[in-house]
Amino acid sequence: MKNFTSVDDIQDLKGLVALAKAVKAAPYANQQLGKNKTLGLLFFNPSLRTRLSTQKAALNLGMHPIVMNLNTEGWTLEFEDGVVMDGAASEHIKEAAQVVSQYCDVIAIRSFPTLTDKEKDEEEYVISAFKKYASVPVISLEGSTEHPLQAVADALTIEEFKTKERPKVVLTWAPHPKALPHAVPNSFVKVMKKADVDFIITHPEGYELNPEFTAGVTITHNQDEAFKDADFIYAKNWSSYIDYGKITSKDPSWTVTPEKMALTDNGKFMHCLPVRRNMIVADAVLDSDSSIVIPQSNNRTWSAQAILTKILENAE
């Protein structure tokens, strides 16, 4: 594996999930692999789970994580080609990406979307530029359109908690006070399409995700119908894709409640976190045994460690 910035980079999901399970069972078994290697974690945006779990994964492999908040600790970057740099940006991504590649054996980047400039966001202009100019592997810590490390953790969690060979998995939109990115739902859709599950998406009208990603997936506007006999409910808010970055509904009837969970077949509740209580999901669901959000967050470490393992092994 050269880079890991999209679920599309996964050739063999089953194998990757098996690897994640293996590193979870023996986290410190491969510490020679990362010896004397550094992982640069570059953040343009806030992060809790990703920040900590990816450092933990690197440490487990014997790597040295080096964390940097690019906006506050570094220089403002220019991403356009051919410009006269007489403005706010001090450094071009061409140099920055090549330079960081001199000190870090792997570069990991978090860069959220603008939610105003659809074209720029869809180009993944930050992560794409790092991939273009870096001379070392690049990992997405959540870009503008995908959060693939989260998707691997999600697939592992479903694999661990499923009680049927082919479980029914529901991705449901839920209300939120702020406009949120599409990265998590996009990557979840992509990974579920690779998994051995019955997958269905439910959301209010106007909340269609990028049709390129959802092609072939059953979509319904009837949340109750979707929940029927489900094994996993994956709740997530996202802003409108059609009316790009806008909030077109905060309908509280989409909040996941115990009544709705009762429609499922003893379904498990999932969310990538952070989660807004009593907006996305009622306390009574999140505090019940049906919630698996904490083991799901734990799997972020093993997802990252599996990917780092793949990348370091190729690098050799």
Added chain:
Amino acid sequence: MKNFTSVDDIQDLKGLVALAKAVKAAPYANQQLGKNKTLGLLFFNPSLRTRLSTQKAALNLGMHPIVMNLNTEGWTLEFEDGVVMDGAASEHIKEAAQVVSQYCDVIAIRSFPTLTDKEKDEEEYVISAFKKYASVPVISLEGSTEHPLQAVADALTIEEFKTKERPKVVLTWAPHPKALPHAVPNSFVKVMKKADVDFIITHPEGYELNPEFTAGVTITHNQDEAFKDADFIYAKNWSSYIDYGKITSKDPSWTVTPEKMALTDNGKFMHCLPVRRNMIVADAVLDSDSSIVIPQSNNRTWSAQAILTKILENAE
């Protein structure tokens, strides 16, 4: 030891100080203890000594410290139960504390008081919430009412510098331009009550600390009287507790001067630092041989290392 968030968590002060001396004498003797373990240091507030010394202590034990500034690098946290999270807070402490517990073997937190909401401060609402929801041990890096790592360093320092079996120790209030917390004086009072010392507190009227903590301790408003024949002068400013968080005096006659130190029995000057020169204490005292603030700050490492040792040993 499960958590360490108050001097009350110390069962045996003499034993703990002896352990701190032992790790100071052989800092790297126990590096297997922390192998493959991470210490999460979560800061809501500025820190110099605590930030550096606790990292150093963790490294000495073979642990990996992971530092995070929660306010600027993470998500705004909600601490109230049952609320509809439609405001600024993105994540509930319930999830945050459980999630961090998935990546860190020990969690250490700095959270200063509001100095406006006495009830909230006295509940130690941040650290208490982490203790309630975390599944791993929690250490205070200074909370709203206590700074117990500082207190252990203080006890160690007095043990090292005392020239009498039962020295006289004075905690004196001193003036400061800003309203300061009570955490350091509270923890110092608590630890001195456990120590084999003659302990006396002196402050202007209206600067009484929480009477629950000072019960049984001699208190005088006559600073000169207090200093007489003292072996240790521990200076510190704090805001009013009765008139909560207010500055009711900046009386410069309370500044610790060479004249006042002359009243002592060759007394040593202590302060937790940072210290305002010529407000709390005159240059001539701080720059003299009687000042032991630098070795006192050095002991922060051994205090933290002793506590981490206790916690890691229990954890096994």
Added chain:
Amino acid sequence: MKNFTSVDDIQDLKGLVALAKAVKAAPYANQQLGKNKTLGLLFFNPSLRTRLSTQKAALNLGMHPIVMNLNTEGWTLEFEDGVVMDGAASEHIKEAAQVVSQYCDVIAIRSFPTLTDKEKDEEEYVISAFKKYASVPVISLEGSTEHPLQAVADALTIEEFKTKERPKVVLTWAPHPKALPHAVPNSFVKVMKKADVDFIITHPEGYELNPEFTAGVTITHNQDEAFKDADFIYAKNWSSYIDYGKITSKDPSWTVTPEKMALTDNGKFMHCLPVRRNMIVADAVLDSDSSIVIPQSNNRTWSAQAILTKILENAE
């Protein structure tokens, strides 16, 4: 070597460059040297290369780097002696430097100039204060008048890329939209005076560097003349020294272009980075084979590692 805060601290440039080459050839050969030692990296200003390369260098030597942004994560420092500290500053540099020395075996500091207070800048008041009060070695990560780690990397780069025994090296001013410090050109001038090169400086009138540093060096206002038959073109902007900190020219005719590079003897283009494209240098130069800015930035690691090696060896 006790401290490294100026090119003047280099006794034997040839030996130091040889050491840098040696650590580059075998980066992990000396990991016992830094075992159980911490390098404190204290930043008052932004940094990308220095931040990452110095951490990498420390890790290569088995040291633990501890990074801290003093402005945002610590306390405001007071540098004046004898003041009553009743203002914004919470801690005096006297204590801060001594305290950090308790936790870090080496202290490295970045502190940019004010560019308004020439006297203060020339005193290197921040780094000088750390040197005065710290009890451990101090390294400059770029001060107000020098950037010596950069200079060592520059000397190493010229050594590696030179094709003649005594190459011609040109330091040329180039335009920039903001007022920049003199630290990089000052240190480059100093190191070139120690190197076996033909050295010439070119800049517009009014951009004379501190004459104390440039004494004995050929200076011309004719950039074309300077470039003739040059082997290395080192471009850099700086603000006026005479009209201190002011921008007195943004003349675009000083931008380094392919036409100008054609005057050289197949000259190599150097810059410390970050570089403003199409202000300092045209894309066509920076994207050509004549640019060696990326290997130059790579040498920052080996420069730092050589200096840390020198310091740790003396420390023992």
